[in-house]
Amino acid sequence: MNIGIIDYGVGNIGSIERALEELAVTGKLLTDPSQIMGVEKIVLPGVGSYTECMMRLHAGGWVDALQESVTEKRIPLLGVCVGMQLLSDFGAEGAADEKGTPGLGFVPGTVLRMPASEQKLRLPHVGWNEVYHRSSGDTLFSGIPNGSDFYFVHSYAFIAENQDHVAAVSFYGTEFVAAVHNRNVWGTQFHPEKSSRAGFAVLKNFASI
Amino acid sequence: MLKTRVIPTLLWKQFGLVKGVGFDSWRRVGPVLPAIKVYNQREVDELILVDITAVINNSDPDYESINDFGRDCFIPLTFGGGIRHIDQVQVLLRAGVDKVSLNTSLYEKPDLVTQIAKRHGTQCVVASLDVRSEGSGWKCFSRSGTLDTGKDVIAWAKEVEDRGAGEILLTSIERDGTFQGYDLKLVEAVVSAVSIPVIASGGAGNYQHMVEAVRDAGASAVAAASIFHFTELTPAGAKQALAEAKILVRKAYKPA
Numbered sequence: 001m002n003i004g005i006i007d008y009g010v011g012n013i014g015s016i017e018r019a020l021e022e023l024a025v026t027g028k029l030l031t032d033p034s035q036i037m038g039v040e041k042i043v044l045p046g047v048g049s050y051t052e053c054m055m056r057l058h059a060g061g062w063v064d065a066l067q068e069s070v071t072e073k074r075i076p077l078l079g080v081c082v083g084m085q086l087l088s089d090f091g092a093e094g095a096a097d098e099k100g101t102p103g104l105g106f107v108p109g110t111v112l113r114m115p116a117s118e119q120k121l122r123l124p125h126v127g128w129n130e131v132y133h134r135s136s137g138d139t140l141f142s143g144i145p146n147g148s149d150f151y152f153v154h155s156y157a158f159i160a161e162n163q164d165h166v167a168a169v170s171f172y173g174t175e176f177v178a179a180v181h182n183r184n185v186w187g188t189q190f191h192p193e194k195s196s197r198a199g200f201a202v203l204k205n206f207a208s209i
Numbered sequence: 210m211l212k213t214r215v216i217p218t219l220l221w222k223q224f225g226l227v228k229g230v231g232f233d234s235w236r237r238v239g240p241v242l243p244a245i246k247v248y249n250q251r252e253v254d255e256l257i258l259v260d261i262t263a264v265i266n267n268s269d270p271d272y273e274s275i276n277d278f279g280r281d282c283f284i285p286l287t288f289g290g291g292i293r294h295i296d297q298v299q300v301l302l303r304a305g306v307d308k309v310s311l312n313t314s315l316y317e318k319p320d321l322v323t324q325i326a327k328r329h330g331t332q333c334v335v336a337s338l339d340v341r342s343e344g345s346g347w348k349c350f351s352r353s354g355t356l357d358t359g360k361d362v363i364a365w366a367k368e369v370e371d372r373g374a375g376e377i378l379l380t381s382i383e384r385d386g387t388f389q390g391y392d393l394k395l396v397e398a399v400v401s402a403v404s405i406p407v408i409a410s411g412g413a414g415n416y417q418h419m420v421e422a423v424r425d426a427g428a429s430a431v432a433a434a435s436i437f438h439f440t441e442l443t444p445a446g447a448k449q450a451l452a453e454a455k456i457l458v459r460k461a462y463k464p465a
Contacts, residue, residue: 153375198462
């Protein structure tokens with residue numbers, strides 16, 4: 001199994017590479033969009049602001065390459081943290097206008113700041129939280145008990161247009177999307193590469209798709 | 210709901226881990242790598258590793274060693290010490306670090322926290338504040354606690370939050386290594402001044418101190434070093450004590 005990790009200058013890429021290595025999966029850092037065709041699966045990491053990440057994806061020529069490999073060739077894609085948020089249509093973080101910054105559009109929805117501050121909860125939402133998966137998360141969460149703890153660190157959350165695309169939820173003041181799934185595209189708001197054994201199980205499930 | 214984190218702090222000096230009292234009188238604790246391996250296997254919630262010599266020597270982080278440490282760490286790893294440029298952060302993130310902790314740079318290069326937050330996100334920057342009490346308040350110290358910055362901790366905590374810090378690691382220099390308990394008034398004062406998570410540090414001597422920091426002072430997480438190095442108390446024991454006090458903690462993972 002050959003999984004490509006998109007390296008566009010942000011994020012804890014080293015951690016993802018090592019977690020895959022630990023699972024005896026070859027994680028290959030992709031530094032140029034032309035390399036994307038040689039891989040069987042793609043991981044899209046991301047930390048930082050939605051707008052900054054999209055700018056970097058555009059500047060590096062990744063957006064067209066992802067459209068081609070994911071939409072046309074149906075290569076499985078896993079977005080992690082902001083990488084999951086980028087799967088949406090629009091994101092508010094760092095956006096120039098109210099409509100938001102256009103995303104990759106693989107999972108219909110928008111990404112907005114979490115309402116936690118109105119409820120006197122602290123942001124970022126950082127730490128371990130319980131994840132409850134739904135039927136569309138069956139593949140990604142296979143063998144993982146509901147309520148297992150995963151490591152999160154984020155201030156924005158995915159609002160899915162279609163509830164069928166919500167693969168898992170978690171709670172912080174209110175329910176929020178912890179994972180998404182639409183056809184050959186998956187995403188986790190939590191960091192599987194930093195969620196110890198529970199996280200390995202998710203990565204292993206993705207690698208086994 | 211979100212779980213309260215128990216975070217061992219590892220102080221790294223040249224060839225190994227050390228621990229002191231009041232940021233002084235360092236005792237050798239042992240090598241770094243085995244400690245990280247053990248904590249990783251025991252599934253602690255997170256680790257903070259601080260190179261306490263880099264800032265004094267004005268040297269770059271020791272990327273090669275950090276790369277080795279990151280290889281065995283599948284829990285969140287925060288690294289601090291000697292970070293003064295955004296380019297260093299990218300190298301650290303490639304080496305397996307997830308968050309960087311800034312201390313001296315907060316005062317000497319105040320734009321850095323904003324630059325890191327803009328590029329890698331606020332969640333990537335931990336503002337580490339080392340403080341001593343002065344009169345009715347507290348003052349911040351830089352350069353491993355040796356330099357009085359003159360900054361009042363409350364005003365400074367708000368400022369680093371505005372500049373983009375995602376968490377505050379709040380260490381009482383006077384309580385450090387004393388086992389007397391966290392400075393609860395300090396923790397409470399900073400917790401109510403900011404809306405980002407605050408990690409209490411400095412002085413934990415027993416599990417009850419951790420319960421108090423969370424329940425009474427509002428800390429989002431508790432960090433400790435001496436009690437895990439020099440006593441029989443463990444992160445797992447701490448979590449059990451927190452759970453008994455009705456504070457939510459992360460459960461050990463059990464596959465179906």
